[in-house]
Amino acid sequence: MRPDRRLVVAATCVALYVAVPVLCASNLYLMSMIVAALTIGGIALAWALLGNLGGLVSFGHAAFFGVGSYASALLVMKAGWPIAAALPAAGMVAVLSAVLVLPALRLRGAYFALAVLAYAHIFRIVTTEWTSLTNGAKGLSNIPRFPLIAGFDFASKTGAYLIVLTLVLAFALIYARIRSSHYGLALRAMHESEAATRAVGVNSTLLKAMMLFVSAFMTGVMGAFNAHYINFLEPDYAFSGLWTMLPIVAAIFGGYRTITGPIVGAVVVYLADQLVFKEVMPVGHQIILGALLGLMILRAPDGLLPLLTFRRRTGTILRHA
Amino acid sequence: MLEIADLGVRFGGLQALDGVSVGVREGEIVGIVGPNGAGKTTLFNAISGMVRPQRGVVRFGGRDLSRLREYERARLGIGRTFQIPQPMHELTVAQNVTVAQRFGAGRIDAAHAEEVLRATGLLAKRDADAARELSLSELKALEVAKALAMRPKLLLLDEVLAGLETTAKRTFARMLAEIHQRLSLALVVIEHDIEAISALCPRVVVLDFGKVIADGTPAEVFNHPAVIASYMGARAHA
Amino acid sequence: MTELTLQALWSGVLLGSSYALIALGLAVVFGTMHVINLAHGELVVLAAYVAYTCESQLGLNPLLAIPAAVIVVCAAAALTYLCVDRIAKDRELNSLLLTYGIAVMLTNGVLMLFKADIRSTKSTWLTDAVVMGPLFSMRSEIVFFIVALALMALLWWWLTRTWSGRALRAVASNRDAARLMGIEPRRIELASFVVAGLLAAFAGVAIYSFGVVSPSLGTTLTVKAFVITVLAGMGSIPGVLVGALLLGIVETMTTTFGSSALQELAGMVLFLVVLFVMPNGLFGRART
Numbered sequence: 001m002r003p004d005r006r007l008v009v010a011a012t013c014v015a016l017y018v019a020v021p022v023l024c025a026s027n028l029y030l031m032s033m034i035v036a037a038l039t040i041g042g043i044a045l046a047w048a049l050l051g052n053l054g055g056l057v058s059f060g061h062a063a064f065f066g067v068g069s070y071a072s073a074l075l076v077m078k079a080g081w082p083i084a085a086a087l088p089a090a091g092m093v094a095v096l097s098a099v100l101v102l103p104a105l106r107l108r109g110a111y112f113a114l115a116v117l118a119y120a121h122i123f124r125i126v127t128t129e130w131t132s133l134t135n136g137a138k139g140l141s142n143i144p145r146f147p148l149i150a151g152f153d154f155a156s157k158t159g160a161y162l163i164v165l166t167l168v169l170a171f172a173l174i175y176a177r178i179r180s181s182h183y184g185l186a187l188r189a190m191h192e193s194e195a196a197t198r199a200v201g202v203n204s205t206l207l208k209a210m211m212l213f214v215s216a217f218m219t220g221v222m223g224a225f226n227a228h229y230i231n232f233l234e235p236d237y238a239f240s241g242l243w244t245m246l247p248i249v250a251a252i253f254g255g256y257r258t259i260t261g262p263i264v265g266a267v268v269v270y271l272a273d274q275l276v277f278k279e280v281m282p283v284g285h286q287i288i289l290g291a292l293l294g295l296m297i298l299r300a301p302d303g304l305l306p307l308l309t310f311r312r313r314t315g316t317i318l319r320h321a
Numbered sequence: 322m323l324e325i326a327d328l329g330v331r332f333g334g335l336q337a338l339d340g341v342s343v344g345v346r347e348g349e350i351v352g353i354v355g356p357n358g359a360g361k362t363t364l365f366n367a368i369s370g371m372v373r374p375q376r377g378v379v380r381f382g383g384r385d386l387s388r389l390r391e392y393e394r395a396r397l398g399i400g401r402t403f404q405i406p407q408p409m410h411e412l413t414v415a416q417n418v419t420v421a422q423r424f425g426a427g428r429i430d431a432a433h434a435e436e437v438l439r440a441t442g443l444l445a446k447r448d449a450d451a452a453r454e455l456s457l458s459e460l461k462a463l464e465v466a467k468a469l470a471m472r473p474k475l476l477l478l479d480e481v482l483a484g485l486e487t488t489a490k491r492t493f494a495r496m497l498a499e500i501h502q503r504l505s506l507a508l509v510v511i512e513h514d515i516e517a518i519s520a521l522c523p524r525v526v527v528l529d530f531g532k533v534i535a536d537g538t539p540a541e542v543f544n545h546p547a548v549i550a551s552y553m554g555a556r557a558h559a
Numbered sequence: 560m561t562e563l564t565l566q567a568l569w570s571g572v573l574l575g576s577s578y579a580l581i582a583l584g585l586a587v588v589f590g591t592m593h594v595i596n597l598a599h600g601e602l603v604v605l606a607a608y609v610a611y612t613c614e615s616q617l618g619l620n621p622l623l624a625i626p627a628a629v630i631v632v633c634a635a636a637a638l639t640y641l642c643v644d645r646i647a648k649d650r651e652l653n654s655l656l657l658t659y660g661i662a663v664m665l666t667n668g669v670l671m672l673f674k675a676d677i678r679s680t681k682s683t684w685l686t687d688a689v690v691m692g693p694l695f696s697m698r699s700e701i702v703f704f705i706v707a708l709a710l711m712a713l714l715w716w717w718l719t720r721t722w723s724g725r726a727l728r729a730v731a732s733n734r735d736a737a738r739l740m741g742i743e744p745r746r747i748e749l750a751s752f753v754v755a756g757l758l759a760a761f762a763g764v765a766i767y768s769f770g771v772v773s774p775s776l777g778t779t780l781t782v783k784a785f786v787i788t789v790l791a792g793m794g795s796i797p798g799v800l801v802g803a804l805l806l807g808i809v810e811t812m813t814t815t816f817g818s819s820a821l822q823e824l825a826g827m828v829l830f831l832v833v834l835f836v837m838p839n840g841l842f843g844r845a846r847t
Contacts, residue, residue, distance in 0.1 A: 057652050057655060059597070059655070059659060100831075103835050103838060104834060106838055107834075107838075109651060109652055110589075110594075110595045110651055110652070110655055111595075111785075111789065113595075113652075113655050114597075114781075114782070114785045115785075115789075115834070117778075117782060117785075118785065118786060118827060118830055121779070121823070121827060122824065122827040122828075122831070125820075125821075125824045126824070128820075129821065129824070182419065182420065182423045182424075185412055185416050185419065185420050186420050186423075186424060188410075188411045188412060189409035189410055189411060189412050189417075189420060191411065192411070192452075193407055193408065193409045193410045193452075195371070195403075196407040196408065196409050196467070197420065197424075198390075198391045198392045198395070199369065199371075199391060199392075199395055199403070199407075199467075199468075200392075200400075200409075200420060200421035200424060200425045200467055200468070200470070200471055201392050201395040201396045201421070201424040201425030201426075202420065202424045203390075203392045203393075203424075204392070241663075245659075245663060248656065248659070252656065281671075283667075283670065283671050284668060284670065284671040285667075286663050286664075286666075286667040287664045287667045287671070289660075289663065290660040290661065290662070290663030290664035290667065291660065291664055292660075293656060293657070293660030293663070294642060294657050294660035294661060294664070297646065297653050297656050297657040298642065298645050298646065298657065301647070301649070301653055
């Protein structure tokens with residue numbers, strides 16, 4: 001990274017880790033919204049990664065979120081695992097669930113998108129019915145909170161904020177690394193010239209599967225985080241369509257071709273939804289979200305934020321992720 | 322090195338290849354000619370793995386390729402170009418070569434990449450958008466470059482001269498001959514231009530209706546009565 | 560035991576006929592435009608709620624609500640098409656996002672207007688049992704089974720015997736060639752959406768008449784219609800019929816011999832099995 005870019009990144013990190021808690025910690029309401037927004041942001045990032053690198057659009061990310069939530073909660077509650085180990089393990093469980101989705105890769109783009117949605121339905125039903133494991137529709141309550149470490153209570157809003165922030169930034173880093181690697185090159189080329197890549201030795205199916213796994217992992221970890229933050233789970237909540245909807249709107253709003261776009265988009269969209277839309281239309285606030293999505297697709301498919309901030313693209317090659 | 326035995330490929334009602342048997346030795350240059358629809362590209366597709374034959378077998382270095390996918394065959398050392406150039410989109414020329422090296426040859430070698438670009442005359446265009454900023458002859462050169470970057474043992478060239486005007490054709494043919502000499506890899510060349518093929522390939526195989534009707538030196542083959550008969554209509558286009 | 564099986568099969572066929580209408584609508588649009596309308600299930604639910612409104616506010620039998628349902632749903636379908644038409648690029652994927660947004664709007668709109676309660680028809684004429692030999696069914700099931708068959712026959716006739724139907728098939732197979740022959744693709748695309756809306760409208764009133772509706776049913780139905788098209792294999796209309804019947808039968812069998820909670824799961828499992836074992840569906844053509 002160029003030196004001035006590094007400065008910006010460093011400054012942003014300081015601001016995020018230090019300034020935000022210092023300024024907002026007293027306002028618990030605001031902090032809880034920021035935490036929720038970042039959770040959405042993490043999923044939005046994972047969703048955008050799958051779309052940009054993997055070339056796959058999914059309408060069922062709630063599936064991975066829910067699987068991760070339950071996996072982590074159960075590992076801690078029933079198997080006695082520490083939360084720090086349960087989080088990545090839950091991510092891996094989400095990856096395993098994504099293995100089930102693999103056959104859907106051979107379906108055409110639109111079909112794949114819906115197949116994941118079908119999986120979300122399946123997981124929700126299984127979770128509801130498998131009462132011996134998941135307590136079914138009654139849900140799991142009193143899920144263990146984040147622990148006290150070195151005197152700092154990570155179960156507090158600020159603590160949770162620091163955790164989710166770190167997770168999201170870590171994911172962003174992974175995304176950036178993949179994108180700038182040779183795999184990233186191959187993945188980019190695969191969108192429109194998959195045959196050409198295969199002819200030079202690229203196992204395109206494997207690469208797409210890997211992107212699915214990475215995306216599932218990230219989303220699963222977000223679900224796991226949320227479980228220990230909210231301390232309560234039930235199938236309809238964990239697999240709720242909102243965990244699919246909000247990240248999609250967030251990613252499109254913030255510009256899904258960039259890495260920071262989905263995260264920033266999530267913060268803006270979530271705050272707008274909680275503070276404005278819900279005030280205007282408490283029951284049907286999702287209508288505004290749906291309308292927003294529709295309008296964005298028609299007028300600004302690359303995202304509203306890039307449009308509004310007049311971000312210029314340098315060169316033609318760098319145009320796409 | 323490459324052995325094709327009794328290969329049969331069928332598309333619905335059309336028998337594209339009907340019992341084709343042909344062999345290519347290491348370092349050989351073989352030309353493949355035949356009227357349109359004779360099965361030439363299908364043959365390449367069967368060798369490179371894009372099409373699954375209903376019968377027969379393709380062996381490379383003694384190994385049966387039946388179970389291997391295109392990318393696995395590419396990594397084994399079978400490179401190919403496409404009749405209609407298929408550059409890797411959203412990448413520069415240099416990046417096209419990089420991807421081919423990384424995934425086809427298994428490792429990046431900057432010096433080798435330079436050589437490939439120089440040999441194919443693309444050094445000046447290394448940062449150009451491969452899909453959008455290249456002329457037809459440059460695109461065809463890129464096809465060759467991508468294949469070479471994989472360090473292949475066998476290179477399948479599908480009508481790489483078609484669509485180029487005469488001087489470009491000659492330069493290209495010269496480039497291919499040089500590459501063959503320097504890297505001593507086997508070339509299998511599909512072309513319609515009989516002169517070019519005769520100049521470049523000491524051995525020519527003629528396909529018609531999915532069958533091999535002649536296999537020998539250009540002189541032998543182009544005076545063969547069956548070949549002349551099949552080309553009677555197509556001669557005008559050659 | 561066999562009586563139970565026979566009954567389940569029969570109910571499954573009746574249910575499957577309505578599923579077929581829904582899936583056909585989705586398939587017609589996809590065939591013509593390569594666009595999957597994620598709001599399709601919502602169109603069905605919309606029709607159901609029109610029937611509900613007619614019944615609860617005007618005391619009309621749901622069957623009489625059909626014209627109103629058709630008008631409302633076809634209008635909604637046409638509006639959806641107009642939005643999809645205005646997508647600038649990457650239509651196949653962007654239309655998914657757009658129709659997804661529309662679906663969310665419709666689901667929540669219905670939720671706002673009608674609340675989350677489950678609704679079904681109060682008409683005793685429709686819910687009365689009809690006994691045919693050893694087989695029981697609700698009158699509404701029989702009525703709408705016949706209606707579904709009639710509609711499918713009509714659709715087949717339209718696609719194969721009329722100029723506009725043939726034009727639709729032309730556009731589905733080769734858009735540019737169709738244009739060269741004087742067919743205006745956009746008119747045909749609009750027609751495909753409206754036809755899908757028509758089928759959805761009937762299916763919606765049907766489900767209201769013999770089943771239950773709630774705002775969340777929309778997504779479920781879209782998923783089921785999608786599952787049927789996967790079962791059928793791409794590009795196969797007869798396959799859609801068979802797939803729909805199969806799904807209906809699997810669901811009723813599960814309810815009869817298993818539990819109603821597993822009903823939805825059974826269909827999904829069927830989907831998974833087909834996906835793993837027969838990715839081209841039952842009738843689909845293999846992709847080259």
